[in-house]
Amino acid sequence: MNSFPANIYFTEDPQQTLKNCLAQFNPDxxxxxxxxxxxxxxxxxxxxxxxxQVIEIESGEKNKIIDTCSFIWEQLTAMGSTRKSxxxxxxxxxxxxxxxFAAATYKRGIRFINIPTTLLSQVDAxxxxxxxxxxxxxxxxxxxxxxxDAIILCQNFLKTLPIRQLKSGFAEAIKHGLIYDESYWQxxxxxxxxxNLDWNLLLEKSVMIKSDVVKKDPHxxxxxxxxNFGHTLGHAIETWHLETHRDLLHGEAVAAGMxxxxxxxxxxxxxxxxxxxxIISYIDSVFERIATFPTFERIKSxxxxxxxxxxxxxxxxxxxxxxxxxxxxxxxxxxxxxxxxFYQSYKTKN
Ligand SMILES: NC(=O)c1ccc[n+]([C@@H]2O[C@H](COP(=O)([O-])OP(=O)(O)OC[C@H]3O[C@@H](n4cnc5c(N)ncnc54)[C@H](O)[C@@H]3O)[C@@H](O)[C@H]2O)c1
Numbered sequence: 001m002n003s004f005p006a007n008i009y010f011t012e013d014p015q016q017t018l019k020n021c022l023a024q025f026n027p028d029x030x031x032x033x034x035x036x037x038x039x040x041x042x043x044x045x046x047x048x049x050x051x052x053q054v055i056e057i058e059s060g061e062k063n064k065i066i067d068t069c070s071f072i073w074e075q076l077t078a079m080g081s082t083r084k085s086x087x088x089x090x091x092x093x094x095x096x097x098x099x100x101f102a103a104a105t106y107k108r109g110i111r112f113i114n115i116p117t118t119l120l121s122q123v124d125a126x127x128x129x130x131x132x133x134x135x136x137x138x139x140x141x142x143x144x145x146x147x148x149d150a151i152i153l154c155q156n157f158l159k160t161l162p163i164r165q166l167k168s169g170f171a172e173a174i175k176h177g178l179i180y181d182e183s184y185w186q187x188x189x190x191x192x193x194x195x196n197l198d199w200n201l202l203l204e205k206s207v208m209i210k211s212d213v214v215k216k217d218p219h220x221x222x223x224x225x226x227x228n229f230g231h232t233l234g235h236a237i238e239t240w241h242l243e244t245h246r247d248l249l250h251g252e253a254v255a256a257g258m259x260x261x262x263x264x265x266x267x268x269x270x271x272x273x274x275x276x277x278x279i280i281s282y283i284d285s286v287f288e289r290i291a292t293f294p295t296f297e298r299i300k301s302x303x304x305x306x307x308x309x310x311x312x313x314x315x316x317x318x319x320x321x322x323x324x325x326x327x328x329x330x331x332x333x334x335x336x337x338x339x340x341x342f343y344q345s346y347k348t349k350n
Pocket of ligand 1: 035036037038041042059060061064091092093094095097117118119120121124125126127128129130131140157158159160161162165168169250251
């Protein structure tokens with residue numbers, strides 16, 4: 001693997017790093033997008049930077065929608081932002097995805113800087129330039145690819161993050177090891193999840209993996225699809241929870257999706273029994289299984305909207321050994337159903 005891309009900054013002093021970026025971009029206006037949590041816990045890190053115009057939105061996936069985007073465009077317009085202005089996205093993946101989309105489309109695109117403040121957005125969402133919003137209940141249905149002008153990563157933001165949110169981000173780190181780097185997966189697996197994990201190590205390894213994959217395939221024509229391991233069924237489950245107002249975090253849905261899709265990989269003889277069991281038992285040691293599930297028919301109709309589909313065929317990304325993943329795998333309905341039954345049988349077995 002190569003070195004980190006030039007627009008990614010690891011820092012213990014995010015304020016100074018941001019000052020350096022702004023000095024380089026020399027913007028006429030600087031807006032900073034926050035939600036109530038990043039306003040309270042993260043904005044104070046930048047207290048010495050003058051003339052930041054704050055745009056605050058309500059937190060949560062349910063707000064990653066066009067109405068909130070319109071609000072951001074209105075605020076940018078009201079403050080007189082021009083093509084020379086910069087938008088800083090300070091928050092988790094919701095802020096990064098939506099703020100990036102708003103910036104990439106405002107006046108056909110202005111500069112934006114991601115300062116991710118959740119583990120999930122630091123190890124994954126802020127990297128790779130996938131920007132967008134949910135639309136008509138479908139996850140990330142509208143969006144663009146555009147790389148941020150800078151990504152500022154600082155683990156100190158994680159100190160205020162609730163453990164449930166840390167675990168949610170950890171799911172993406174598990175995925176990175178499973179799809180791309182067996183030694184990273186083994187390192188993760190050696191230790192139980194704990195609050196004193198080495199976040200910098202996770203950050204460096206995950207960011208390296210994600211940026212390496214994205215560099216090879218920026219627009220997801222091929223290899224980049226491996227990053228969707230656990231996400232095909234994971235997104236269907238997450239979308240159903242969102243539409244039925246049930247509480248489920250992105251990483252929790254991905255953890256469920258990885259169990260389901262590892263089971264499919266095992267059934268298709270892509271992974272050995274031992275690896276399959278190692279994966280399931282580790283994920284189960286971190287995450288509780290989801291109790292409420294959509295019907296199979298609803299899952300199928302949600303899968304029909306998956307962005308990797310080719311015509312009517314749903315394409316999965318499935319691991320074929322620890323540290324390796326295939327993409328564009330067609331799985332028949334029986335195997336999907338078997339995986340769901342396996343997932344749901346857990347409680348009776350244990
Ligand atoms: N673009 C991509 O490549 C990509 C990849 C993975 C996930 N995503 C998207 O990312 C989103 C999930 O991101 P997320 O898990 O960061 O969720 P999130 O943005 O909803 O943040 C989770 C919660 O943490 C709060 N928070 C943020 N920083 C905090 C801090 N430092 N201290 C305390 N609380 C803080 C937020 O206000 C929110 O309540 C989903 O929309 C998902 O689709 C995008």
